[in-house]
Amino acid sequence: MTGTDTLASHGYDGTLPLWSAPQADRPLDATVEVPGSKSLTNRYLVLAALADGPGRLRSPLRSRDSLLMAQALRGLGIGVADDPERPGDWLVTPGPVRGGTDIDCGLAGTVMRFLPPVAALAEEPVRFDGDPGARVRPMGPVLTALRDLGAEVVEEGEPGFLPFRVRGGERVRGGEVEVDASGSSQFVSGLLLAGARFPAGLTVRHVGATLPSLPHIEMTVATLRDAGVEVDDSRPGTWRVSPGPIAARDVRVEPDLSNAAPFLCAAVVAGGTVRVPGWPARTTQPGGLLPGILERMGATCVLDGDVLSVTGNGRPVGLDLDLSAAGEIAPTIAAVAALAEGRTVLRGIAHLRGHETDRLAALRTEITRLGGRAQETADGLIIDPAPLYAAVVRSYADHRMATFGALIGLVVPGVQVEDIATTSKTIPDFTGLWDAMLVRS
Numbered sequence: 001m002t003g004t005d006t007l008a009s010h011g012y013d014g015t016l017p018l019w020s021a022p023q024a025d026r027p028l029d030a031t032v033e034v035p036g037s038k039s040l041t042n043r044y045l046v047l048a049a050l051a052d053g054p055g056r057l058r059s060p061l062r063s064r065d066s067l068l069m070a071q072a073l074r075g076l077g078i079g080v081a082d083d084p085e086r087p088g089d090w091l092v093t094p095g096p097v098r099g100g101t102d103i104d105c106g107l108a109g110t111v112m113r114f115l116p117p118v119a120a121l122a123e124e125p126v127r128f129d130g131d132p133g134a135r136v137r138p139m140g141p142v143l144t145a146l147r148d149l150g151a152e153v154v155e156e157g158e159p160g161f162l163p164f165r166v167r168g169g170e171r172v173r174g175g176e177v178e179v180d181a182s183g184s185s186q187f188v189s190g191l192l193l194a195g196a197r198f199p200a201g202l203t204v205r206h207v208g209a210t211l212p213s214l215p216h217i218e219m220t221v222a223t224l225r226d227a228g229v230e231v232d233d234s235r236p237g238t239w240r241v242s243p244g245p246i247a248a249r250d251v252r253v254e255p256d257l258s259n260a261a262p263f264l265c266a267a268v269v270a271g272g273t274v275r276v277p278g279w280p281a282r283t284t285q286p287g288g289l290l291p292g293i294l295e296r297m298g299a300t301c302v303l304d305g306d307v308l309s310v311t312g313n314g315r316p317v318g319l320d321l322d323l324s325a326a327g328e329i330a331p332t333i334a335a336v337a338a339l340a341e342g343r344t345v346l347r348g349i350a351h352l353r354g355h356e357t358d359r360l361a362a363l364r365t366e367i368t369r370l371g372g373r374a375q376e377t378a379d380g381l382i383i384d385p386a387p388l389y390a391a392v393v394r395s396y397a398d399h400r401m402a403t404f405g406a407l408i409g410l411v412v413p414g415v416q417v418e419d420i421a422t423t424s425k426t427i428p429d430f431t432g433l434w435d436a437m438l439v440r441s
């Protein structure tokens, strides 16, 4: 596609660079090394920061979200340094949590939801802000919980949103809080991660109608237990973290299985095989659900040792799927669905309206722009088959909308993706990995 008239007719305002999505001209045959998990890296960083001695992260993700977390922890008085002997690893040196700093959350949910409870350990106030898109992501339940625990919280703009200041220290003893986590599991995870450091520990009781991303809460509980923290999760929707030390650890970060999704789905839509090494035999990452989902969409998935192979024939089939456990892979599954035979219904993902962008609106808009048929429902999307054509896919500063566009562009000629660099939120070199997948095939 050339010419500004054409671009404008596709809703492109010309301010962000465009990336011409490469097409797959033959079935794929590639092995893709996927970088470390965002969710595990940022949990390990927080736990290492609050631990009882120096710790190490092996193969952490180094992308915008984890670099923001590292930078924020440094601001709070924690050492996070490259290991000169093992390039790529991070050495974390804990210290008393110090306030008097400003934290840039970027657009990272894990930074804006995990760090306010950590900041409440400091005597001096900590100010939080982020990208324009971060200022509309829900924060209210975290702020209410911190107030209920005795912290002072001052919102500078709209109540329940960035920017705000948190002041805790001696006045925060821990105890019991109710949290409506129907908007994000991260509200619960953030409180639990710091819970052991409050003198009375912390009990969090979820009071909302739905609870998305349960595997991510289980990931939080598992990483806490691995660090020697006692967590009682025997009552559904209630978590009790006992006060006590968090053990310093040397941990290896699993590959990010949700970021493996676009690569694995490439084989489903273009045909051929994509392999991802380092696939864990057991995991708390919601991306662990991918093989089951992709099989239902017509692919064949084989785990041989630690290598997951996904083989497709380029003709995926639609499905009816509750994605509440794995909402972060919804944009990728929606791309496959837009190319599938038969209707797809995605359910249980109303909370995606508070992700990097309103993902339900963004997916409906972009599928429609590509000539597809998509409707929003109260808690998800309905996607019906239709022939897709060239368009400029907008990415809304959302890494997963950008990879959505890349996936469609593999099989639809002439697709361009606005601001592909936004993938650096969680993947350091998306286009390099994507091109290499095609070159090797």
Ligand SMILES: O=C(O)C1=C[C@@H](OP(=O)(O)O)[C@@H](O)[C@H](O)C1
Residues within 6 Å of the ligand: 038, 039, 040, 109, 110, 183, 184, 185, 186, 189, 212, 213, 216, 217, 327, 328, 351
């Ligand atoms: O705890 C985490 O690491 C995450 C939890 C989920 O958040 P929501 O529950 O807000 O979907 C997920 O979508 C996000 O990408 C990462």
Ligand SMILES: C=C(OP(=O)(O)O)C(=O)O
Residues within 6 Å of the ligand: 107, 108, 109, 110, 328, 329, 355, 356, 400, 426
């Ligand atoms: C929802 C996501 O990110 P965040 O951690 O910023 O919430 C995501 O990565 O899909």
